[in-house]
Amino acid sequence: MKNDDIRASLLKRSRAAKNERFGKILTGLCILIIITVVVAIFYFVASKGLATFFTDKVNLWKFLTGTIWNPGTTDAQGNPQVGALPMIVGSFGVTFLAAIVATPFAIGAAVFMTEISPKVGRKVLQPVIELLVGIPSVVYGFIGLSVVVPFVRRTFGGSGFGILSGTFVLFVMILPTVTSMTIDALNSVPRNYREASLALGATRWQTIYKVVLRASTSGIITAVVFGMSRAFGEALAVQMVIGNAMLLPSNLISPASTLTSVLTMGMGNSVMGSLSNNALWSLALLLLIMPLIFNIIIRKIAKKGAMR
Amino acid sequence: MAEPKDMITVQDLHLYYGQQEALRGVTIDFRRNEITAVIGPSGCGKSTLLKTINRLNDLVPDVTVTGTVKLNGQDIYAPNMDAVELRKEVGMLFQQPNPFPFSIYDNVIYGLRISGEKRKNVLDEAVERSLKAAAIWDEVKDRLHDNAMSLSGGQQQRICIARVLATQPKVILMDEPTSALDPISSSEIERTMLKLKDDYSIVIVTRNMQQASRISDRTAFFLAGELIEYGPTRDIFMQPQKKETEDYISGRFG
Numbered sequence: 001m002k003n004d005d006i007r008a009s010l011l012k013r014s015r016a017a018k019n020e021r022f023g024k025i026l027t028g029l030c031i032l033i034i035i036t037v038v039v040a041i042f043y044f045v046a047s048k049g050l051a052t053f054f055t056d057k058v059n060l061w062k063f064l065t066g067t068i069w070n071p072g073t074t075d076a077q078g079n080p081q082v083g084a085l086p087m088i089v090g091s092f093g094v095t096f097l098a099a100i101v102a103t104p105f106a107i108g109a110a111v112f113m114t115e116i117s118p119k120v121g122r123k124v125l126q127p128v129i130e131l132l133v134g135i136p137s138v139v140y141g142f143i144g145l146s147v148v149v150p151f152v153r154r155t156f157g158g159s160g161f162g163i164l165s166g167t168f169v170l171f172v173m174i175l176p177t178v179t180s181m182t183i184d185a186l187n188s189v190p191r192n193y194r195e196a197s198l199a200l201g202a203t204r205w206q207t208i209y210k211v212v213l214r215a216s217t218s219g220i221i222t223a224v225v226f227g228m229s230r231a232f233g234e235a236l237a238v239q240m241v242i243g244n245a246m247l248l249p250s251n252l253i254s255p256a257s258t259l260t261s262v263l264t265m266g267m268g269n270s271v272m273g274s275l276s277n278n279a280l281w282s283l284a285l286l287l288l289i290m291p292l293i294f295n296i297i298i299r300k301i302a303k304k305g306a307m308r
Numbered sequence: 309m310a311e312p313k314d315m316i317t318v319q320d321l322h323l324y325y326g327q328q329e330a331l332r333g334v335t336i337d338f339r340r341n342e343i344t345a346v347i348g349p350s351g352c353g354k355s356t357l358l359k360t361i362n363r364l365n366d367l368v369p370d371v372t373v374t375g376t377v378k379l380n381g382q383d384i385y386a387p388n389m390d391a392v393e394l395r396k397e398v399g400m401l402f403q404q405p406n407p408f409p410f411s412i413y414d415n416v417i418y419g420l421r422i423s424g425e426k427r428k429n430v431l432d433e434a435v436e437r438s439l440k441a442a443a444i445w446d447e448v449k450d451r452l453h454d455n456a457m458s459l460s461g462g463q464q465q466r467i468c469i470a471r472v473l474a475t476q477p478k479v480i481l482m483d484e485p486t487s488a489l490d491p492i493s494s495s496e497i498e499r500t501m502l503k504l505k506d507d508y509s510i511v512i513v514t515r516n517m518q519q520a521s522r523i524s525d526r527t528a529f530f531l532a533g534e535l536i537e538y539g540p541t542r543d544i545f546m547q548p549q550k551k552e553t554e555d556y557i558s559g560r561f562g
């Protein structure tokens with residue numbers, strides 16, 4: 001080839017460079033669409049949800065701490081009765097309780113599957129967990145309704161509907177997710193930490209407890225938060241077993257409600273733009289914001305844990 | 309009873325990974341308070357030999373060991389021998405520095421903590437003594453509570469040495485401890501090892517012939533799971549008796 005030819009070929013965009021540009025544009029476009037959708041959802045929910053406070057002049061504090069939810073009516077001072085506290089308590093109650101119950105089981109199962117018997121884990125438990133993840137929530141709710149609720153009724157009294165039944169159902173629902181994420185967290189602990197620990201005269205248990213679990217703390221926390229977000233947002237299954245009474249729950253077996261259950265039940269019965277509709281959007285906004293807040297708080301904790 | 313001159317005696321040791329024979333009848337003694345270098349081409353069983361001395365091979369499924377390995381006259385494969393206790397006597401250093409992702413302090417006291425030591429003054433004292441013995445005290449004494457992962461590779465490896473020293477083992481096994489490090493860090497580690505010789509018996513696997521000749525008292529050359537030649541380092545390097553040894557150290561294969 002002559003020099004000129006070489007120069008010309010260098011100046012021309014190569015096929016590979018063109019392909020690369022095409023790939024960049026394509027992936028960029030996908031990201032752009034996703035971001036647009038997310039922003040649009042946020043904007044929509046926020047504009048509707050904030051209308052309760054700006055258009056209908058409901059006091060934010062009263063909204064968060066009021067205990068009576070009856071958007072159609074007003075109280076003695078003429079303020080609309082949109083107190084969301086019973087639902088907030090209900091949602092947080094089932095979420096935290098389910099997470100507290102599920103975490104030790106998830107860690108136990110994950111330790112068994114990664115450290116103690118990986119063979120049985122891979123062959124038997126892994127498929128079971130994948131199956132459990134795939135079961136639709138209405139099935140969980142149905143089982144909850146026909147097994148858990150009567151069980152709670154017989155054991156603890158009351159109607160059986162309430163936070164306790166909700167906790168049981170959510171516990172089973174989030175367990176597989178939390179477990180499989182915990183397994184990933186444990187598997188990501190490098191093998192050589194385990195070797196180093198054993199070579200220093202640690203037993204297997206000490207190695208699991210003092211090295212593997214400690215090194216994967218932030219991963220385990222992430223798994224739990226993920227499970228909590230899922231529990232917080234679950235509507236159908238909880239709605240079927242919690243009793244749906246918009247009262248501040250006084251104990252774990254009295255009927256209660258959650259943000260999601262009120263939303264699913266109320267959405268069809270209110271007119272767009274009315275206060276009752278806007279109030280529901282405010283609940284939706286709360287549902288959108290809360291998981292974000294959990295995430296931020298717990299990430300902070302995890303970071304602190306990792307630094308020590 | 310006088311202590312036997314040899315810290316570790318290995319007799320007719322065979323080790324099989326499943327069907328594959330990785331050690332084929334090895335008989336070798338490692339002397340007290342000396343550094344013994346183990347050299348040989350890749351796959352000849354050097355790491356395997358080290359891991360029989362602290363029974364880290366027990367963790368690999370399907371391993372069969374025959375023959376005897378004695379530490380201080382005590383058969384470590386005897387049925388009543390506790391592998392966990394054994395590993396407190398026989399420390400090990402790996403090719404990749406592998407400090408835990410905890411603070412320097414927590415790394416060094418790990419071995420003591422798992423043995424149940426809780427007294428703060430004992431732990432503090434062990435940290436200082438071990439870090440000094442590993443020649444890294446001056447570099448880290450003001451940042452003992454920083455994460456050990458924030459150190460350089462060479463510093464991390466010396467933290468690992470300190471972590472081993474803290475439990476006061478009798479023997480330290482080192483599997484290519486400097487092969488992942490730069491020359492300056494390597495020579496720091498070598499200096500540290502020479503100081504440790506007075507108190508510990510050291511067995512080091514290395515691919516670096518200069519390193520073996522610089523620091524070791526004796527050298528063992530392995531080939532395909534067999535001990536080919538063993539003797540004072542000077543003899544092995546200056547006048548090897550076997551053709552294979554000569555070929556290997558002059559770089560003709562491996």
Ligand SMILES: Nc1ncnc2c1ncn2[C@@H]1O[C@H](COP(=O)(O)OP(=O)(O)OP(=O)(O)O)[C@@H](O)[C@H]1O
Nearest residue numbers: 325328330348349350351352353354355356357368
């Ligand atoms: N966990 C294991 N399972 C099965 N075979 C193994 C295992 N570890 C080592 N081997 C085999 O045993 C033989 C010796 O391996 P070893 O790791 O002891 O060699 P080495 O001399 O340390 O090599 P290198 O210099 O590459 O580290 C090799 O053939 C290897 O394939």
Ligand SMILES: [Mg+2]
Nearest residue numbers: 354355356483
């Ligand atoms: Mg090796």
